[in-house]
Amino acid sequence: MGAGAARVAADYIRQRVGPAAPAPVCGIVLGSGLGGLADRLVDAVRIPFSHVPGFPTATVAGHAGQLLVGTLADRPVVALAGRFHMYEGHEAALAAFPVRVLHALGAPVYIASNAAGGVRRTFSAGDLMLIADHMNLMFRNPLIGSTEPGDERFPDMSDPYDRDLRARMRAAAQVVGVPLHEGVYCGLLGPTYETPSEVRMLERMGVDAVGMSTVPEVIVARALGMRAVAVSCITNKAAGLSAEKLSHAEVMEAGKAVAGHFEALITEFVRQLPAAS
Numbered sequence: 001m002g003a004g005a006a007r008v009a010a011d012y013i014r015q016r017v018g019p020a021a022p023a024p025v026c027g028i029v030l031g032s033g034l035g036g037l038a039d040r041l042v043d044a045v046r047i048p049f050s051h052v053p054g055f056p057t058a059t060v061a062g063h064a065g066q067l068l069v070g071t072l073a074d075r076p077v078v079a080l081a082g083r084f085h086m087y088e089g090h091e092a093a094l095a096a097f098p099v100r101v102l103h104a105l106g107a108p109v110y111i112a113s114n115a116a117g118g119v120r121r122t123f124s125a126g127d128l129m130l131i132a133d134h135m136n137l138m139f140r141n142p143l144i145g146s147t148e149p150g151d152e153r154f155p156d157m158s159d160p161y162d163r164d165l166r167a168r169m170r171a172a173a174q175v176v177g178v179p180l181h182e183g184v185y186c187g188l189l190g191p192t193y194e195t196p197s198e199v200r201m202l203e204r205m206g207v208d209a210v211g212m213s214t215v216p217e218v219i220v221a222r223a224l225g226m227r228a229v230a231v232s233c234i235t236n237k238a239a240g241l242s243a244e245k246l247s248h249a250e251v252m253e254a255g256k257a258v259a260g261h262f263e264a265l266i267t268e269f270v271r272q273l274p275a276a277s
């Protein structure tokens with residue numbers, strides 16, 4: 001799923017929203033239980049994923065499966081309520097395809113969000129974590145086999161989450177009074193949650209939060225030269241760190257519980273985003 005397919009999808013979306021629609025200042029993907037931000041978009045055109053050429057259908061509960069074009073804090077944005085995961089049977093390249101479409105629509109900034117398990121022992125459900133860096137333990141890379149002329153062949157990953165955007169996210173958190181931690185996100189394939197031993201291993205490796213998404217998307221964003229920033233919503237303590245059993249229902253509930261903070265944070269961040277970043 002490369003640039004050609006992304007252009008076809010972007011052309012379809014432009015045709016749905018009309019030629020006068022301004023280029024988005026950013027593209028946002030909303031993770032499990034975090035789709036409520038979509039309702040904050042003003043004058044939104046909502047397009048089901050199934051209508052977008054090249055998009056499969058979202059199969060995960062808590063992912064509405066809609067692409068929205070509208071304004072947030074008076075800034076033009078494109079938001080995806082839902083994403084594609086590799087555990088749904090998709091190749092890494094397809095999991096990251098929406099980012100190519102956001103790029104083809106002209107978004108210079110990619111904002112990822114996700115639900116994640118807290119590996120750092122002081123984390124609890126409802127905490128928000130700015131992603132400082134990630135570990136790709138999915139052992140898949142969305143750029144494998146890519147011959148896209150626009151792709152950086154060997155993307156530098158020494159700073160995948162843009163320094164300036166992270167500073168802006170911290171500043172936005174202060175403005176809206178939302179506590180924001182910062183740490184390392186680790187992407188695993190899923191769909192099983194981790195075993196307690198795996199969580200102990202991740203902890204020793206320096207992981208703060210664990211999930212099953214985001215990494216392929218950010219790799220593609222970097223390959224395309226987009227600036228990326230990402231926020232994890234800690235929906236549970238990772239396996240073995242509490243007596244609770246893990247369930248996706250709990251993940252979604254916790255996501256909804258922190259939605260107010262999350263939405264305020266992202267809205268303020270978008271409000272402060274420069275026009276051409």
Ligand SMILES: O=P(O)(O)O[C@H]1O[C@H](CO)[C@@H](O)[C@H]1O
Pocket residue numbers: 030031032060083085113114115116190211212213214247248251
């Ligand atoms: O990363 P998002 O899509 O937010 O969802 C997270 O929550 C689901 C597990 O409950 C997994 O899909 C995991 O990746």
Ligand code: HPA
Pocket residue numbers: 115116117118193194210211212235236237238239246251
């Ligand atoms: O504990 C978790 N592990 C992996 N993915 C997740 N998504 C939400 N919580 C978790």
